[in-house]
Amino acid sequence: MTGLRYVYAVCRPFGTPLQSQLTGVGGDPPRLLPHGDLVAVVSHVPEADFAEEPLRAHLEDLDWLTGVARAHQGVIDALTTVTTPLPLRLGTVFRDDSGVRTMLEGQKESFLRTLDRLEGRVEWGVKVFIEADPAQETPATPSPKPASGRDYLRQRRMRTKSQDDLWQQAETFATRLHETLSGSADDARLHAPQNPTLSGASGRNVLNAAYLVPRVKSEEFVERVDRTKDGTPGIRVELTGPWAAYSFAGEEAAGKEGT
Secondary structure (H helix, E strand, C coil), rough: CCCEEEEEEEEECCCCCCCCCCCCHCCCEECCCCCCCCCEEEEEHHHHHCCHHHHHHHHHHHHHHHHHHHHHHHHHHHHHHCCCCEEECCCCCCCHHHHHHHHHHCCCCHHHHHHHHHHHHEEEEEEECCCCCCCCCCCCCCCCCCHHHHHHHHHHHHHHHHHHHHHHHHHHHHHHHHHHHHCCCCCECCCCCCCCCCCCCCCCEEEEEEEEEHHHHHHHHHHHHHHEEEEEECCCEEEEEEEEHHHHHCCHCCCCCCC
């Protein structure tokens, strides 16, 4: 099959075959492209969609981008079950196999260092949300109608204080949780809080963190998170994973488009 080479990840050589029914971006099955001590996981994609100009245009198309992201993630998830992948940036494309090999050779040392650091480890994501904003809640018993401007200001101050107290409680909770989980992980990253409009998650995001955890210690890590989930009213903890270690791949994992 002709076309450009879409690169999902870089790995060390591994013997376990990928799932036979696995398809990648554009429906093409991924294959392994070995080069020395490294393997690139690639598939063919059409130049009409993935050459520099059409790809730039497609990146503005949310529906198209979502489909590519799902296919990309599906390949990474499959790799995570059989090896430790170093995922590359979405849309990393090269002209041909030779371009992929040139990329592997040029970044060989940084790839190998990162793969050594990630070997046998997975990423877990932990988010903390304030379940509801007291200022936006509809109380079970409506507040009495203020009899005066002074009563109105007093009620407003009480709502503001309630909101501030919950924020302070949530921030303290999130800080302690992050410290605890960081002590159970080999590395940790703090990401910017999620925008609820974009993420679709309910509540307000206070903590958005990723933890690099040895695979053999994942059960212990999950149990530690589970013990915190119902401990504080008004605060929700969400756990996701295990993932390939996107947050710990480093800049060298971004790759360079070679079209």
